[in-house]
Every structure is written in structure tokens, then in C-alpha cells.
Amino acid sequence: MIQIEQVNYSYQETPVLNNVTLHESEPIISALWGRNGAGKTTLMSLLAGHNRPDAGTIQVMGQNPYNNLAAQENLCYIQENHPLGRNWTITDMVRFGQYFHPQWNQTFAEQLIDMFELPEKKKIIKFSKGMKTAAQMVLGLASNARVTILDEPTNGLDAEKRKYFYNALLETYEDNPRLILISSHHIEEIQPLCESLIVLQAGKVLFNQSMEEMREKGVLLTGRIDDVNRVTADVKVIESSQMGSTVKVMIDEPYSKMWKDIAHAQGLSIEKATLQDYLINRTRNQEGVKR
Numbered sequence: 001m002i003q004i005e006q007v008n009y010s011y012q013e014t015p016v017l018n019n020v021t022l023h024e025s026e027p028i029i030s031a032l033w034g035r036n037g038a039g040k041t042t043l044m045s046l047l048a049g050h051n052r053p054d055a056g057t058i059q060v061m062g063q064n065p066y067n068n069l070a071a072q073e074n075l076c077y078i079q080e081n082h083p084l085g086r087n088w089t090i091t092d093m094v095r096f097g098q099y100f101h102p103q104w105n106q107t108f109a110e111q112l113i114d115m116f117e118l119p120e121k122k123k124i125i126k127f128s129k130g131m132k133t134a135a136q137m138v139l140g141l142a143s144n145a146r147v148t149i150l151d152e153p154t155n156g157l158d159a160e161k162r163k164y165f166y167n168a169l170l171e172t173y174e175d176n177p178r179l180i181l182i183s184s185h186h187i188e189e190i191q192p193l194c195e196s197l198i199v200l201q202a203g204k205v206l207f208n209q210s211m212e213e214m215r216e217k218g219v220l221l222t223g224r225i226d227d228v229n230r231v232t233a234d235v236k237v238i239e240s241s242q243m244g245s246t247v248k249v250m251i252d253e254p255y256s257k258m259w260k261d262i263a264h265a266q267g268l269s270i271e272k273a274t275l276q277d278y279l280i281n282r283t284r285n286q287e288g289v290k291r
Contacts, residue, residue, distance in 0.1 A: 020203070218282075
């Protein structure tokens with residue numbers, strides 16, 4: 001469905017993406033995560049055909065998306081602050097959505113408009129932040145595009161509306177399986193929906209693995225300093241905090257029976273790190289970690 005081969009991209013001579021390769025041949029819901037400046041927005045823009053890579057190739061459904069109207073029929077990229085007509089109402093947006101997306105699902109669009117309680121006669125520019133986000137999600141989910149890219153899709157939505165969105169996402173994916181790429185800082189909230197996770201760090205792909213594998217990464221160990229240092233001597237410590245004679249560390253290891261047995265044998269407490277905390281620590285400068 002998408003093929004990204006050794007892509008480089010620079011902005012005003014500043015490298016943003018460096019030798020990025022990604023393949024996805026089957027329908028899947030995938031999360032895209034990275035710190036600010038990691039290259040997420042640039043990668044999504046290249047996939048959507050908004051920009052052309054400096055080197056390497058990109059294909060969406062077998063076609064180069066850049067400056068290619070035929071390729072755009074398979075694409076829907078909803079940016080965080082998606083550009084919409086200043087005088088558009090939600091009715092206008094839906095009408096134009098049908099023009100640009102051949103697989104448009106009008107019935108589903110109307111269901112989403114009702115679900116998010118969006119006024120049909122009010123101009124979208126006068127919507128609240130949450131309502132604007134909801135309008136964008138109507139466009140993204142009802143497009144039925146073979147490759148649908150959603151950037152921070154829950155930004156501004158309250159807890160109830162976020163739940164509506166997640167349910168709608170799963171519903172449309174089950175009815176029409178396709179590649180849905182979700183960029184979000186709220187990885188703990190979206191990870192139950194996603195089958196895989198792509199992590200960017202400094203313009204490179206750090207991880208591209210199943211969400212099941214990623215959920216198991218990161219082990220927290222707490223105990224006496226000497227005991228913790230002894231069992232972690234040969235593994236990567238990515239976070240450490242000390243209080244008196246006790247230290248708590250996060251190690252870059254899978255949460256497994258082996259580590260539970262080691263912790264029990266050494267009198268250490270053991271916990272599974274959250275995925276968010278693991279990613280934050282895994283992608284920061286590790287020079288500051290104290291042992």
C-alpha cells in the first residue's frame with residue numbers, strides 16, 4: 001500500500017529525514033510517534049504528495065503521490081489544523097469531500113455529524129477547537145481513502161468525543177479495511193486501536209514493530225543500589241532515580257518471566273513501564289542517565 005525507499009528530505013538545507021525506509025503492504029491501523037522535530041509531519045506530507053523527497057522514492061498504491069491527481073484518489077491526509085474554506089459549513093465540506101474521494105461514504109459522514117453534534121449551517125471557521133477537530137475527522141473517516149493519514153486526530157476533543165472517534169475509527173476500518181496512519185503524542189490512549197507502531201527519532205526510523213511487541217518493552221526495577229547495579233550491569237539503563245540507598249531504574253528489556261524471576265531472586269520490585277514513558281526515555285539523550 002505504501003513503499004518508502006531510502007528517502008531523504010531537507011528543509012532550507014537542514015536535514016529532516018535521513019534514509020527512511022518503510023513498507024506496508026496490507027490494511028492496518030498504525031501509530032506514528034516521535035518527539036517534536038523528529039520528522040513526523042514531513043513524513044506525512046511526503047506520503048500525501050505535498051512535497052517531493054530530495055532522494056529516494058515514495059509510492060502509494062503503486063503510484064508516486066507527488067503532483068499526481070490519480071494517486072490522490074487513494075489518499076486522504078488530515079492535518080492537525082487542516083485547511084478548509086473560510087466560508088465553508090459542514091455541508092460544504094461534505095460536498096467537496098465527495099468530489100475528491102471516489103469511495104466517499106455519505107451515510108457514515110451524516111452519522112458522524114450527528115454523533116459529534118456539529119451544526120450544519122454554522123461556518124466551520126467559527127467552530128470551537130474541538131468542533132473543528134471533529135469536522136476534520138468526519139472528512140478523514142468518511143473519505144474511505146485506501147491510505148488515510150490522521151495527524152493528532154483527537155486534539156481538542158473532550159473525553160466523550162474522543163471515545164466516539166475511537167469507536168467510529170474501528171467501525172469504518174472493519175467495514176472497509178485500509179491503511180490508517182495515526183500520528184499522536186497520546187500513545188497510551190491510541191495504542192489499543194493500533195496493530196503496529198512506527199517511531200521516528202532525529203529523522204530516522206527507530207522502531208517499526210507490532211504494537212504487541214512494543215507494549216512489552218521497558219522494565220522498572222526498584223531496590224538497593226548495589227543489588228540493582230548488579231542485575232543491570234549488562235543491560236541498557238534508560239532512566240534512573242535515587243532516594244537514599246534505594247534506586248529505581250528503567251531498563252531497555254522486554255517485561256518477561258526471566259526478569260520477574262531475576263527480580264524475585266534479588267529481592268527487587270519489578271513493574272512494567274508504560275509505553276509512553278518507555279518511548280520518552282528511549283528517544284532522549286542517554287548521556288544523562290546515571291548508574
